[in-house]
Amino acid sequence: MANILLIDDNIDMQKMLTVVLKRQGxxxxxxxxxxxxxxxxxxxxxxxxxxxxMMPDMNGYEVARRLRSDPRTKDLPIIILTAxxxxxxxxxxxxxxxxxxxxxxxxxxxxxxxxxxxxxxxxPKPPAAPTAAARPGAGxxxxxxxxxxxxPVPAAPTLPASGRLFSVLCWRGGVGATTLAVNxxxxxxxxxxxxxxxxxxxxxxxxxxxxxxxxxxNWTDLPLDLNPQNLGFSLLKHDSGLQMxxxxxxxxxxxxxxxxxxAVVQLMFSFFTEIVVDCSPVLDAATHAALSASxxxxxxxxxxxxxxxxxxxxxGTLAALQVPPDLLRIVLNHPSPNPTLxxxxxxxxxxxxxxxxxxxxxxxxxxxxxxTPLVFSQPKSPYIAALVSLLQKL
Amino acid sequence: MTIxxxxxxxxxxxxxxxxxxAYRMTGRMSVGASGAxxxxxxxxxxxxxxxxxxxxxxxTPGSILAHFAxxxxxxxxxEALVLTKREEVGPVGVARGGYARLAQYQVLITTDAFxxxxxxxxxxxxxxxxxxxxxxxxxxxxxxxxxxxCIKPDxxxxxxxxxxxxxxxxxxxxxx
Numbered sequence: 111m112a113n114i115l116l117i118d119d120n121i122d123m124q125k126m127l128t129v130v131l132k133r134q135g136x137x138x139x140x141x142x143x144x145x146x147x148x149x150x151x152x153x154x155x156x157x158x159x160x161x162x163x164m165m166p167d168m169n170g171y172e173v174a175r176r177l178r179s180d181p182r183t184k185d186l187p188i189i190i191l192t193a194x195x196x197x198x199x200x201x202x203x204x205x206x207x208x209x210x211x212x213x214x215x216x217x218x219x220x221x222x223x224x225x226x227x228x229x230x231x232x233x234p235k236p237p238a239a240p241t242a243a244a245r246p247g248a249g250x251x252x253x254x255x256x257x258x259x260x261x262p263v264p265a266a267p268t269l270p271a272s273g274r275l276f277s278v279l280c281w282r283g284g285v286g287a288t289t290l291a292v293n294x295x296x297x298x299x300x301x302x303x304x305x306x307x308x309x310x311x312x313x314x315x316x317x318x319x320x321x322x323x324x325x326x327x328n329w330t331d332l333p334l335d336l337n338p339q340n341l342g343f344s345l346l347k348h349d350s351g352l353q354m355x356x357x358x359x360x361x362x363x364x365x366x367x368x369x370x371x372x373a374v375v376q377l378m379f380s381f382f383t384e385i386v387v388d389c390s391p392v393l394d395a396a397t398h399a400a401l402s403a404s405x406x407x408x409x410x411x412x413x414x415x416x417x418x419x420x421x422x423x424x425x426g427t428l429a430a431l432q433v434p435p436d437l438l439r440i441v442l443n444h445p446s447p448n449p450t451l452x453x454x455x456x457x458x459x460x461x462x463x464x465x466x467x468x469x470x471x472x473x474x475x476x477x478x479x480x481x482t483p484l485v486f487s488q489p490k491s492p493y494i495a496a497l498v499s500l501l502q503k504l
Numbered sequence: 505m506t507i508x509x510x511x512x513x514x515x516x517x518x519x520x521x522x523x524x525x526a527y528r529m530t531g532r533m534s535v536g537a538s539g540a541x542x543x544x545x546x547x548x549x550x551x552x553x554x555x556x557x558x559x560x561x562x563x564t565p566g567s568i569l570a571h572f573a574x575x576x577x578x579x580x581x582x583e584a585l586v587l588t589k590r591e592e593v594g595p596v597g598v599a600r601g602g603y604a605r606l607a608q609y610q611v612l613i614t615t616d617a618f619x620x621x622x623x624x625x626x627x628x629x630x631x632x633x634x635x636x637x638x639x640x641x642x643x644x645x646x647x648x649x650x651x652x653x654c655i656k657p658d659x660x661x662x663x664x665x666x667x668x669x670x671x672x673x674x675x676x677x678x679x680x
Contacts (some may be wrong), residue, residue, distance in 0.1 A: 164530070164558050169568045193519050194530050194558070195588065198659040202566025 111135040112229040113155065117147030117173060118162035118191070123214075127160065130218050136225070144168030148176055151183050157229045160221070163192035163203070171206035178207035187228035191216060210339065227342050273379045274405040276504065279389040279397070282420040285412045286445040289474065289483070291388035292320045293497055294408070296485035298384045299352035305384040306345065307354040308374070310396050312365045315357030317388050321348050322481025325356035329366050332374065341377050350486060353382075366396035375403060393427065401433060406504050409440045411456065411464075413449035418459050425460070441500060444470035466500040468493055518592040521661055522554065522577060523584045523651070525617040528565050529575060531557030539594020540587060541667060544579060544643040551576045562617065562653040565661075579642060583615045583672045586651055590664040593645050611646065611678035613668055614654075620666050622649025624678075632676045643667040 114136050118124045121142065128138045139154065141147035144165050151159060159177065163170035170190055177183040187210075190203040195213030203211045210224045276294065280287035291307060298305035308329075309315035318325035323346045333340050345353045355374065357366075378385055387404075390397045401407060407428070411421050421440070428438065440460065442453060447470045457463050471493035477484050484491050518540045522529040531554040535543050543552055557575040558568050587593060606625040611632075613620045624635065624646055635644050649666040652659060 164556070164568075164571070166571050166573075169558070169571070171566075171568070194521075196521065196565070196586075196659075196661045198565045198661075205566070 111137070112157040112225055113137045114139070114225065115147065115151055115154070115156040115159045116140040117142075117144065117159065117165070117170070119143055119165040120162065123162070127216070127221075131222075131225075134222050144170070144173040147173055151177055151186065152180060156186065158187045158189065158225055160189045160191055160225075161208070163190060163194055163199070171202055174203070174206040174208050189221070189224055189228065191221070273383055273385070274504075275375065275385045275387065275400070275403050276406050276408060277387045277389050277397075277400045277404040278408045278410065279401070279424065280410050280420075281391055281393075281424055282412075282417055283391065284445060285410050285417055286443040286468075286474075287410045288316050288320065288388050289445075289478070290408065290410050290441065290443060290468070290497075291386050292317050292483050293485040293494065294501070295352055295354070295384075295386040296350060296483050297494070297497055297501055298386070299348070299350045300485060300489065302351075303384050304382040305352055305386065306378050306382045307352060308385060308387045308400075309354065309357040310366055310371075310387060310390040310394075310400065311357040312390055312392075312394065313361040315388065317354060318346060318356040320478060320481060320483055321346075321352070321354065323348060323354065323356065325359050328356040328358045329370075329374075330358045330362055332370060336370075336373050336377060338377060338380060341374065365390075365394050368395040368399035371396040371399040372403070375400075398431075401428070401431065404437060406439055407433065407437050408504075409438060410443045411440060412443060412445055413451045413453070413456065415451065418451065418456055422460065439465040439500070439504065441465060442467040444468060445474075446470060447472070465503060466496065468496045468500075517555075518587060520588065520592070520663070521586040522582060523562065523586070523618060523653075523661075524577070524581045525583060526562055528560045528562055529554060529557050529577065530560075531555060531575065535594075537595065540585060540592055541594040541641075541643055541645065544582070544585070544667060545641045547640055547642075550579055552579055552582070553577075563656050565653075565656070565659050579669070580671065583618055583669055584620060584651055585643070585667040586649075586661045586663040587665045587667070588663055590647060593665045593667065609678060611676065613646065613673055613677070614675040615668070615672040616674060617655070618651055618653055619657075620646055620649050620651045620668060622646035622666060630678075636670050636673060636676060642671060643669055 114131055116124060116127055116138055119142050124140045128140060131138045139150060141150050144167055161170045161173055170192065174188050177186060177188065188208045189210045189212060190208040191212050191214060192199065193214040200211045209228055212221055278287050278291040295305050295307040307317055309317040327344045332344050344355060346356055347353050375385060387400045389400055409421060409424060411417050442456065442464045453464055453467065469492045471484060471491055473484060473488055473491060477487055484494050516535050517532045518535055519532050533540060533543060533552060533554050554575045554577055557572050559570045560568055606627055609624045609630050611622065611624045646666045646668060647664065649663060651661045651666055
C-alpha cells in the first residue's frame with residue numbers, strides 16, 4: 111500500500127479522494143495548493159503524488175516541473191488528475207514530468223490501478239536505444255546465425271547490469287518447461303524481485319492458465335507505438351507481484367516479431383530486474399531473439415529417449431547458433447513417477463553432465479488444476495526445494 | 505456536470521473549453537434547467553459568467569496563462585464551447601427545438617479561428633439555412649465533434665458536443 115500525497119485545491123475532491131484511497135489501504139496526506147504540496151513532498155517520504163492541474167497559486171504543471179528538478183523528488187511518480195482533459199493537456203502533463211494522466215471525473219478503479227502500477231513498478235525510465243553492444247556473458251549469437259530458419263535477428267536489447275533474462279527452452283512437449291518457467295518466475299517473485307514472465311508460444315501457451323490469469327491482453331495486443339504506459343496495460347498481474355506477458359489462447363499465424371520482442375524487453379528492463387521467457391516450441395524469430403538476449407538458457411529434459419533425442423538436436427542447433435555453452439543449464443525434470451532412463455545414461459548420451467534434477471511431485475497436477483503453482487501453494491515441496499537450489503546456480 | 509442546491513433552486517454547472525478567437529478558457533458555467541445552450545441563447549444577457557477559469561492562448565493550449573475566479577465572457581466574441589458530455593448541452597427540447605425524428609449529417613464548419621468537424625442533427629433533410637438564419641438562437645450544437653484552431657491544427661479538442669456561435673461561422677460544409 112502506498113503513501114500518497116494528494117495536491118488539489120478543491121476541498122471536496124480532496125476529501126472524497128482521501129476517503130476512497132484510504133479505503134483501498136493507502137496512507138494519504140493532502141495539500142490545498144502547489145507550494146504546500148512541494149513543501150510536503152520535499153520533506154516527507156511519499157511513494158507517489160496525485161496532482162491537480164488547475165490550482166490558483168501555482169498550476170500542476172509547474173508543481174510537477176519543480177518536483178522533477180529537485181533531486182529529492184525527481185524520481186517520485188506523479189499522476190496528474192485534471193478536468194482539462196484534451197489531448198493537448200495530456201501532452202502538456204507528460205512534458206511537465208508526469209508519469210500518468212487521468213481526466214476528471216475520476217475513475218477510482220483506474221486511479222487505483224495507476225497508483226499500484228507506479229508504486230510497484232517505479233517510474234518508467236525512457237528507453238535507451240537498442241545497441242549491438244552486448245553485456246558480458248551474452249553470446250555472439252546475433253552476429254552470425256548460420257543455421258537455416260528464422261530471419262536474422264535484430265540487435266539484442268541492452269540489458270542493465272542488474273538485469274537478467276532467463277530463457278526456458280524445450281522443443282518437445284510434455285517435459286514440464288512451462289511449469290518450470292512459471293515456478294522459476296514465481297520463485298523470483300517470492301524473493302521480492304521485480305520479475306516478468308513472457309510466454310512466447312504462438313499456439314495457446316499455458317503459462318497464464320497455470321497462474322489462473324485470463325490471457326487477455328496478450329502479446330498480440332501490443333501496440334506498434336510501444337511505450338511504458340501501454341506496455342503496462344498489456345501485462346497481467348498476479349497476486350504475488352509477478353507480472354506476465356501472455357501468449358494468445360488461439361494459434362497466431364504472424365507470431366511475435368524479433369523487433370517487437372527486443373523493444374518489449376528493452377522497456378521491461380526499465381521496470382523489472384528479472385525476465386523469464388517461456389520459449390516457443392519452434393525456433394521462431396522471437397525465440398531466436400530471446401536466446402540471443404539470454405543471461406542463461408535453461409533446457410528442461412524428461413527422462414525418456416525421445417526427450418534426450420530432442421535435446422541432442424537442440425544442443426546442436428544452439429552450437430550452430432554459436433551460443434556459448436556456459437550459458438546453458440540442462441535440467442532433468444520428472445513430469446511422471448516412472449522414469450525410463452537413469453541420469454547416468456542421459457549424461458552419457460548427451461556427453462555432458464546434468465546441472466540439476468527436479469523430482470516428480472504428485473501435487474503438480476492439482477497445482478495446475480487450481481491455477482496455483484507449487485512455488486506459491488507448497489513452497490517447501492521437494493520440487494521447489496530443488497528449483498531454489500537451481501536458482502543458486504543461475 | 506455537477507449539481508448544487510442554493511436554497512430551493514437547483515444550480516447545475518457545466519465545465520468546458522470556451523474558445524474565443526485567440527484564447528482557450530477552461531472553466532465552469534452555472535446553468536439552469538435549460539443547460540448550456542439555454543444560457544448562451546438567452547437573448548437578455550450578452551455576457552456569460554464563468555467561474556474558476558484557466559486561460560491559455562489558442563496557439564499554446566497546454567500552458568496556463570492566468571487563472572481567475574470569475575470571468576465575464578462576451579457571447580458575441582465566443583466562437584465555440586467544447587463540452588465533454590452531450591447532456592450538458594441542455595434538455596432535448598431546448599437543445600434541438602423539439603422532439604422530431606432526426607437525421608444525422610457529417611459537417612465541417614469553419615469560423616474565423618477554428619474548424620469543427622462533427623455531426624449535425626436535424627429533422628428531415630439537410631438544411632444549413634435553418635441552422636444559420638432561422639430563429640433567434642445564437643448557438644447551435646454539433647455532436648461527437650472535434651475542434652481545432654487553424655493556427656495550431658495538431659491540437660484537437662474532442663467533445664460529445666460543441667456549441668458553435670452561428671454569427672461567427674464563415675463556412676458550413678457537408679450534408680451530402
